[in-house]
Amino acid sequence: MPETHWIDQPAELLRRLEHAPPRVGLDTEFIRERTYWPRLALVQMAVGDEILLVDPLVPGMAAALAAWLDAPGVLKVMHSASEDLVAFKCTCDTLPRPMYDTQIAAALGGIGAGVGYQKLVEQVTGVVLPKGETRSDWLRRPLSAAQLEYAADDVRHLAALYEATASRLRELGREAWLAEDVDRMLANAAREEGEAWPHLSMRSAQFLDTAGQRRLLRVLRWRDRHAREHDHPRSWVLDNELAVTLSRDPPADAEALQRRLDAIPKSPRRLAPAIWQALSTPLPDEESMPAPAADPDRQALKRLQDAVARRSAELALPDGVLASRRHLEALLEGAGWPVPLQGWRRGELESTLAPLLAPAPTAG
Numbered sequence: 001m002p003e004t005h006w007i008d009q010p011a012e013l014l015r016r017l018e019h020a021p022p023r024v025g026l027d028t029e030f031i032r033e034r035t036y037w038p039r040l041a042l043v044q045m046a047v048g049d050e051i052l053l054v055d056p057l058v059p060g061m062a063a064a065l066a067a068w069l070d071a072p073g074v075l076k077v078m079h080s081a082s083e084d085l086v087a088f089k090c091t092c093d094t095l096p097r098p099m100y101d102t103q104i105a106a107a108l109g110g111i112g113a114g115v116g117y118q119k120l121v122e123q124v125t126g127v128v129l130p131k132g133e134t135r136s137d138w139l140r141r142p143l144s145a146a147q148l149e150y151a152a153d154d155v156r157h158l159a160a161l162y163e164a165t166a167s168r169l170r171e172l173g174r175e176a177w178l179a180e181d182v183d184r185m186l187a188n189a190a191r192e193e194g195e196a197w198p199h200l201s202m203r204s205a206q207f208l209d210t211a212g213q214r215r216l217l218r219v220l221r222w223r224d225r226h227a228r229e230h231d232h233p234r235s236w237v238l239d240n241e242l243a244v245t246l247s248r249d250p251p252a253d254a255e256a257l258q259r260r261l262d263a264i265p266k267s268p269r270r271l272a273p274a275i276w277q278a279l280s281t282p283l284p285d286e287e288s289m290p291a292p293a294a295d296p297d298r299q300a301l302k303r304l305q306d307a308v309a310r311r312s313a314e315l316a317l318p319d320g321v322l323a324s325r326r327h328l329e330a331l332l333e334g335a336g337w338p339v340p341l342q343g344w345r346r347g348e349l350e351s352t353l354a355p356l357l358a359p360a361p362t363a364g
Contacts, residue, residue: 002046004152008055010064017068021048023075024068025158026096029138029151030087036227036234038083040091041138046155053151056091057141066092077162079103079117085189095186102161104181109168113318121157124164129153177344184340194224197290204244206292214286215279216247222278226271238268238275250279296329300356304328307352315348323349331357 007013025046030038043054043065056062068074069092076096078084080103085095106120107113118129136147143151169175198220199205205216220243227234242264251257254276261267261275268275305328312322323341330338331353337346 002049002051002152002156004051004053004148006055006148007052008058008061010058010060013052013054013061013064014067016047016052017064017071020068020071020074022073023077023159023162025155025162026076026078026084027151027154027158028084028087029136030083031137031139032083034233035231037090037231038087039139040087042143042151044151044155046158051152051155053143053148055141057139062092066094069094069096072098074098075100077102077158079120079158079161080114082185082189085186089189095189097186099182099186100162100166100178101182101185102158102165104185105165105169105178106161107318107321108174108177108181109165109172110316110318111165111168113321117154117161120161125157125160127157129157180343194221194228198224200290200292202240202244202292204240206294208244208248210291212247213291214282214289215250216243217286217289218281218283219243219247219275219278221283222274226274237271242267246275246279251276290335293329293333296332300332301325301328303356304331304353307356308349311348311352 025044027044028040029042029044030040032038040056043056045052045054045068054061054065056065065088069076069088075098077100078096079101081096081099081101089095102120103115103117106115111120111123115123118131122128130150130153136150138147166175169178195201197217199213199216202216202220205213208216219238223234223238223243226232227237230237246257246260251260254273257276257279258269258272261269261272304323305325308323308328309319312319315322322345327338327341331341334357337350341349
């Protein structure tokens with residue numbers, strides 16, 4: 001059983017880096033319920049025969065953690081790392097490279113799609129982990145004995161998961177697939193700008209006219225910028241339903257907007273001037289705004305899904321790993337292959353899907 005150490009001195013963490021092994025397990029606990037950016041509360045590291053529980057709230061610890069994350073000769077093994085990466089980027093201003101994600105590796109190895117850490121540990125090792133501290137307050141100090149044990153468990157078995165999944169990927173010749181997917185995950189975490197066209201992810205946007213869609217784009221971009229600058233959840237700034245309502249039926253002027261917000265419980269009354277400014281100010285690129293997709297041709301989508309399912313079965317990949325419904329809908333829109341389907345996925349799918357995407361011949 002690895003020995004567990006509480007690390008609250010940056011120099012102590014840096015000292016261990018001098019003798020770092022070629023591979024470490026890595027996980028985090030963070031809090032995000034009341035903020036836009038995740039607040040890193042604890043970092044767990046499996047380093048050789050030790051488990052380090054690192055306190056990132058200590059001054060100077062972020063820089064010591066960054067040195068580990070940046071160490072080129074140390075592979076950081078994580079599980080379902082996308083949110084942890086954002087927490088590292090916010091706190092340490094860097095990302096763990098090189099990195100290996102055991103959840104992605106399990107999917108590409110045909111073990112299962114989106115398998116949680118506890119379930120994968122049980123599948124690989126037979127160990128059943130408790131779930132008691134999932135919703136714990138990780139910012140409190142000192143942490144309880146139960147919290148410390150739960151946190152240590154989150155990295156205790158990463159070495160076993162790595163060995164099992166890496167062996168499977170080598171057997172299948174899919175190491176490059178994993179590297180590509182991890183690189184994409186890191187690139188997404190590194191992006192600091194907001195989503196360019198946030199209205200596209202809202203189904204209700206397709207029921208607005210063009211002017212309404214432009215107003216929605218304006219207010220959503222403003223909301224994202226305000227949330228980032230003030231570190232508030234987007235829904236605390238302006239909820240989706242109200243954003244759509246104001247875009248569909250805009251107030252005549254700032255005073256009318258204020259009256260409408262005053263009549264709605266829990267509305268952002270104090271932000272009325274900023275919301276009005278956003279609603280009424282055209283964006284320089286809004287004329288090139290893509291329209292929200294209409295509901296896809298169900299028969300065409302079903303043909304794509306069936307073709308993907310057949311190819312997935314041939315590759316022994318779990319459902320959803322090769323292509324999601326959303327990505328197939330994007331293909332049907334005719335705007336080319338979306339980024340998540342580029343690379344090895346396009347290589348596996350293009351010859352199968354291209355005939356289904358070709359326009360039907362016109363009668364001569």
